[in-house]
Amino acid sequence: MSTDRKATSRQPGKVGAQRAPGEGVPGPTRTHEPPHPSSLPDAERGRWGRRLVIVAVAFVWIAAAIAGGVSGLFEAFGPAPLGRNLEVSTLVLDRDGKLLRAYLTREGRWRLPAARKDVDPRFVEALLAYEDKRFYHHRGVDPLAMLRAAYQLVTEGHIVSGGSTITMQVARLIEPRQKRSLYAKLHEAVRALQLEWALSKDEILSRYLTLAPYGGNLEGIRAASLAYFGKEPRRLTLGETALLVALPQSPEFRRPDRYPAAAKRARDRVLDRIAGRGLYSAAEIAHAKEEPVPTMRKPMPIVAPHSADEATFASPKKSVIRLTVDGTLQRTLEKLARERAGSLGPDLSVAIVVIDNATGEVLARVASPDYFDLRRAGQVDLTRAVRSPGSALKPFIYGIGFEDGLIHPETLIDDHPIHYGNYAPENFDLTYQGTVTVRRALQLSLNTPAVAVLDEVGPSRLIARLAQAGAPLVLPKDEAPGLALGLGGVGIRLLDLTMLYAGLARQGTVAPLIEQLGQTPQAPKRLIEPVAAWYVGNVLLGTPPPENAAGGRIAFKTGTSYGYRDAWAIGFDGKRTIGVWAGRPDGAPVVGLGGRVTAAPILFDAFARLGASIEPLPRAPKGVLIASSAKLPPPLRRFAPRDSAGEAMTPKVQIVFPPNGANLELSHAAGQSPDPIAIKITGGTPPLNVLLNGMPISAKRTARTLFFEPDGPGFVRLTVTDATGAADSVVVRLQ
Missing domain, CATH: 2.60.40.10 (Immunoglobulins)
Structure with missing residues (x-):
């Protein structure tokens, strides 16, 4: 996913230290002190003279700037760019502030913002010891470092160290130079003074941690740590620390994914330098040198990619977006979805949604098993796809029936063949149970009792009630609401259906979904009355569990759409609601696909992986009637249609x-x-x-x-x- 780029002048640190991949090959050993200029031939003395002139001129300029000409230089160079508006990668974080996904900048760079608190303290300690040990004492330009660099230039005949402070490196990163020259160096020095005047030391350090180049399109320590070590830089080994200190000096020729030997030599030189500072023991340094250097880049994190895409599209100007997603839970359920989709077949997909009942916050949203799986249309968000829910709407049909006083969980109802004009609902197994309780009819998902209750409640009323709660149903074009919608003849999204079930767990009020932290919550919406919602939850708690699963722990319902195209399972405890969908993204039928055999085991596995105990459902509200069928009030003992047409319904x-x-x-x-x-x-x-x-x-x-x-x-x-x-x-x- 990354796009490498060649090294540019956006490279801080030891200018002139960039070497070819074979850097570090020792030359002839020098056994004597450098000759005094007076003992050299005339030509050599001329070169020494020119070097001394360059150094002298440089110091004259810098001394003039520091001594009294600073304001004039500031005016000559103009105001310094402070790097406050530099484009950085957009970051999508989870509810705990952990990175879910980052996006490339428009220039194709991974540039993740970083501050001192984001990195291992040992890295900052090693960085300052190696690059700029007087960082917190100078004002942007370190005269001692410049003097040392000048002496090395004169005595060695080439640039050994550039004398640049971290502040000067930041100035060059913010305002890249086109070429190396005395003027460019003076420009950096002036900019460094301006930065120190306008920013705090930690702000300057933060810009270095964000902008330092690490090879290819990696900028900043966070991007480098994620790409080379697969982790944030908050906890680094000593070897990792030294490598990250060394890379910005020569990012292209020390890239560990291309030149691991050069990277190792550079890392070891850093270790030798900081060993001399007495920061670490000899044993720690030796152990760090034994650490392997990474030889390839790791992919950037991409967790909850569909949620991240949607959030960045909705907030294009935000550089940091916090989702309500629990990153640990999201990763766990993404793994579960991949496992189950793999066992179902190469064309089937799985989607999972987890909602916090109390707040409506989306804790996890797995929209496909693999974002990059083309065969499964991995980038299609199946939590927002409109699909047929099968029998998964039946709890709301019975809920309105409870609310209207038409039925009670122990009311007797007939399960037998019945006609409504040309519509003749049948049970899934084409058999009939005769007279059963409403509780049993819902737990076994019998069709004819549900359609009979829907006929009394009214299809249009059911649609209006669900839409009022924030979950509009989608009817086929030019089709009026009919009794078939009770068995799945309608479309709904997994997110919306899961939200409705969370409303049952909340005793009848639906909390609109929240997917970004800080989002203003909307007022809850009434779905059904508390007593009716409690009845539904109590009934669903007794639904027979899938094979090898413990029953009586969560209230759940399954659904299978016509033609075996969609398998659903939605369940809730007292704290969370989980919705599961399985099927083909293209809507093609799948032989053997079913809510109970396909989706329900995934639902129970998802609850098992929550990492928390199952919370009991809320206590019964005032007005709940606990009684057997025989002891119910006479109108509730047996369900009968309110109009006489019910007697003529049997065809x-x-x-x-x-x-x-x-x-x-x-x-x-x-x-x-x-x-x-x-x-x-x-x-x-x-x-x-x-x-x-x-x-x-x-x-x-x-x-x-x-x-x-x-x-x-x-x-x-x-x-x-x-x-x-x-x-x-x-x-x-x-x-």
């Missing part, structure tokens, strides 16, 4: 496939009997009898989908009768 038995008069083409392999043909039946009262040309077909008497094996081409008559004597018959042609 007569009907063969819906094959339709009467259909022509069916027989298919079979060569030399084999024709393939079986399906018969689909709806309505009627079991047991059912199916006849083929007057002869009974052997099948379960409750089955509504069965098969018969045709003898060959020709006409056949299919007949079905039910327990009441009602019958239906069709004639089809096989060819």
Whole structure:
């Protein structure tokens, strides 16, 4: 993800110290003191003279500036750029201030802001000991360092050290020079004096920690530490410290990912220098020299990438954004999503949302298992994708029914075939339970009881209630609200559905979601009354758990959309609500996908990885009625539709496939009997009898989908009768 760039003049420290990858090769050993200029030939004396002139001129200028010409130089060079408006990488942090993701600057650089408090104190100690030991005593220019550099220039014949203070290096980083010259050095000195006049020492040090080059497109110690060591620079080993001190002097030729041998030599020289200061023991220095040098760059952190992208898009002018996300939990659930998606198959994806019930803060949001997985459309935010919830809306149907006084958890309700015009809901397993309690109907996710209650509550009212709570449902284009929405004939986002379930945990009030710290919370919105919400939570607490999971700890509901396209599981305890979705990002059907078998195990695993104990649900509010079915008030003992049309809802038995008069083409392999043909039946009262040309077909008497094996081409008559004597018959042609 990084873009390397060649070294530029934005390199502080020991100017002239930048060497080729083979730097450090020893030359001839000098066994005598440098010759006195008077003993040299005329040509050599001329070169020495010129060096002395350069040094003398430099000191004259610097002395003049310090002694009394500072104001004139300030005026000549103009006001100093202080680096307050330098572009830095946008940082997205978690709720505890830990880095989730950083973004490149427009120039393609990793430039992460840093201050003294952000780095290991030993690094600052080593940096100052190596680069500028009088940093806190001089005013930007260190005359002693300049004198030492001048002496080394005269005696060695080349620049050994530049005499630059950290302040001068910062001046050069903020205002890069085009070439090395006496004028450029004077310019840096003046700028350093101006910086010291305007900024504190810690502010100057902070700019160095942010801008120092570390090779390629890395600037600042945080970017370097993350790229080379995979961690923030708050805790560094002595070897890591020395390497980070050495790199800015020659960032391109000492890059450990390209020239590890040169990087190691530079690091060891720093260790030798600071060893002479008495900061560390000989054993510590020896151990640091044995540390391996990193040979490759690590990727920058990218946690909660979808949340980070959304936050930076919403706040483009912010350089630091704090999310409500718990970074540790986010990493844990991202790992869980990757594991489960990998076991489900290469085309399936998983999304997970965790919400704090009390505040509405999003503690984790895993929008895809892998942001960079193209096959799974990893950059698509599946927590915001509109998908069919299947049966996951049933708790809100029953909740409004509880609120209206239509039902109680122990109210008896019929589960049997029923028609509403042309709409005939069926249970998932195509069987019926007869008379059950509402509690049992919701826990087993029976369809016909839920549709019967929705018919009384009203589909439009359900949609309006959820929209009022902040979770609008999405209907197919040009379609009016109907009873099918109770079984998933509508669209909703995982974030919104999880927020609604958190409202059940809050006893009926929905807290609008908060994803950035400091965001002004909105007033909670009423979903259902507290008693109704408590009833729903109490019922869902008894939902049978998935295989190998402990029940009775969290209240949860699953859902599977039509055609096995979406699997859902949403659950809550007294403190947090977790929503899970699984399926294909492109919405294609997946054989065997289901809320209970696919999403529910992920939900329970997510709760297990929260790192905290399960919190009990809130206590029952005033007005809750605890009673058995027989002891309920008479109107609540058994659910009955309020209009008489309910009695005519049971349809007569009907063969819906094959339709009467259909022509069916027989298919079979060569030399084999024709393939079986399906018969689909709806309505009627079991047991059912199916006849083929007057002869009974052997099948379960409750089955509504069965098969018969045709003898060959020709006409056949299919007949079905039910327990009441009602019958239906069709004639089809096989060819």
